[in-house]
Amino acid sequence: MSHTHAPASIACSALSFDWPDGTPVLDGLQLTVGPGRTGLIGLNGSGKSTLLKLIAGTLTPSDGHIAVAGTVGHLPQDVTLDTALRVDDALGIAATRAALHAIEAGAATEENFAAVGDDWDVEERALATLDQLGLGSIGLDRTVGDLSGGESVLLRLAALLLARPDVLLLDEPTNNLDLRARNRLCAAVESWSGVMVVVSHDRELLERVDQIAELREGEVRWYGGNFSAYEELVAAEQEAAERMVRVAEADVQRQKRELADTHVKLARRKRYGQKSQENKRVPPIVAGARKRAAQESAGKLRTAHTEKLVQARERLHEAIESVRDDAEIRIELPTTLVPPGRRVLTLRDVRLAHGATVRGEWDLRGPERIALVGRNGSGKTTLLRTIAGLIEPRAGEAVTHVPTRFLPQRLDVLDERRTVVENVAWFAPEATNNRIRARLAHFLFRGGRADQPAGNLSGGERFRAALAALLLAEPAPQLLMLDEPTNNLDLASVRQLTDALESYQGALVVASHDVPFLESLGITRWLLLDGELRPTTAEQVRAAMWE
Template structure:
């Protein structure tokens, strides 16, 4: 049901990056006082809009009005922080504990204020999210990436600002953690604006706001209702466009026919004048009348055609002409029986061979990312020892650890018997951190490094297929959106020579809009090499139709279904 009260109002908001690249131009709209899902294609400016609402960025022009204070979910946490710091309760918590220990310094009472039950409230909030009972005093570095994200979300909820902003809150979360986020969102109080590509999360929204071509349009209902309404609207728009196009053709034919009739009449008049069939004065009168009539008919026909063309232009503007990523994965020439990799534990092992698709699932902290990185690092080591080409995207030496978004840190986690071995050095690796890119260099420079033998014109053409064009290819990679970073990393992967025989993808749908996910699915369907993918996105895994699904849990691998 539509929410009538506006919590955030934007009037002709414009934001431009320091290098002059426009991010948002004259955006006008409003967010209601309930739960709103903010959607849009990668690069449309969703995260920038959240930053403007939060006040971490300032618009170049326009007016932004908020009805209360704003809290923005932190995407990056310091490993040395305590969870109490993430929740924003460390000051009051430490003061209460100091007073309980006998320290009656006035500054402690000032820090506590009326929040004497801060520890109980914080512990209960963490428990509601499924976090350990002692999490409050742990450091972020002692948590898995999923646990840290849950703690950050709990912090936003616990601080209870009138307006809360969550940017991709379910990225990297396993199924259980996602379910807990859904439960938190269902009972959220106040205004909540969520940027997400998680359709299950978007179904919990009261409203759906789409940022499209610098237009912010709000629909009263969750994502599925918005999608259905958009499909109906677009079907009607395409039908109206077709009818308008037919009308233009008909009016053009009528105008041409009218010209032919007028030309025939004029020819007959000239012939009659030559043959002097009537007195000259009468002939002259008829000629002038014919010219007046012809002029009137021409104006009328031209007006009808112009009106039809204007209607067609209006109809065409209603029809979306969204660009899509054009992904063509190279043919690595992998034979059906070619052994690519082996994954196993002390009990059994599984061989990936030929163009097989293998999905690796499991809870946060199970070690899926670490297992992938060991596989890729092994291939890189073989290449360094003299194999023909290194694995693309492999983490650099010294970076293989268990502190990735999917794993608990070194010291708390062990893969136990799980292991992976590559039988090829031609591996293309896309980590969920997309950390194989040079953040200080431009997309063009990154791609040039991946394909040094190709000229800049062709490199720009190939980047354009991934919707990276214009000034974007010259901006530092650190200024790109998550989706743009992923597309650049994928472009660098596609350019590898020789092409990879195994694609290793760690949470490939993170930060991708739904249209780009469709393109990735289609590209993988046509790819003739092997694919090993880690994902918590059940819908994506179903669509790539894996030949084998392995679950990693407590260091042991199990074949699923």
């Protein structure tokens, strides 16, 4: 695909894609994307990442057609760079830079001039782009192995920005980025002027787009404006849809009554006809003709009312279908209750395995909700794993005084081969199968869904199953620790997680870079891990994003 004078755009017509085992992902999708920033959202498993890969050309459609006007840059999820690669190589400018340096050293060959082309300011542009993303200090000669995970994501974005594609596709770009890096990325998205499609569950990022495209049940629906505008429109749609359901339900009841009334009228008419025939002694041939006419009229009347009832039921079904069923997790967990003042956790002069410290004695009491924040690599995961007893501190001690459970980022608390029911049963061996199934229904695993092997679950389902296993464990956890729980969760799943944690009555420690999510949890204390553990506030955390 080459640069074109026509405006950059994406057009997908009758686009279908199946996995090699025949599982359909997209079927006959129609999509046109023009200039501006588009936030592509949808439930986990709806096909968002697949769609970006199809547009980028890394996957081939099973059917249909994709036309892209302009060049394409694609930042996929979880693609790692070779650690031995130099920064200039990762940015795609190593050859141009080498030719430039050779010309400066006196080797003014035709080959070197061809390699440079018109790109004489390539180094300045590269350094300016790195600086824009907060990577100004890394230089062009370091290797990728020197960078943190978040920095290498930003480096891959820098390479795309430098290439100046007409169409930029970003897939969950803020995953694993700390607050400052997230803010840099958000600013880069805001200043983008071409066609951009960004798949994300990050509210902060989705507030910076021009329109939202929602991939739902195989179709794309468009909403003008950012994520807040989308939420308002969806809420209004929901209200109208629920009102239509109430109207349709009333209509079904009315049609049922009218059909019942018709049956009563016809039964009366039949009885009256029989009596009059007996009284008047009409000739059989006339009586038969009258009976046939009455039956025909009754049949038409019954059919008309039955059809009206069928149509009313169809309208009710359509109305119900248009109401979103992004079900909410509603659970009662009285056994997780921690009385105010009960000592839950004590840290004494803890020095973590990688060097961060908690000075003096630090206590967590009662059903407190702690937000643990800090830059990538500051030791948040190490601290949680130390409290959970999975690794030893270098010095000091971490003591939990109540039953504790830890949900790691990798969700490796589940046995892939076991079903959801079997996984929960392993955590709660005394609970009966019926009790486990009843409790799992509250986590939206009803019927056959609870019998799926953990290895077959989507990201959101997997998270729900892991959370269910920990919260339904015996003894019930009175201290629950979560490490970056919103990574790879779609927006509906984040909402479900917030609902579930609302009914949790124990103490909570959540490590996350997702400030809006943390704010939705009713956090009682914000702690910053930055060399040592110290108190902070949501305002200070937000201010730190702009440093």
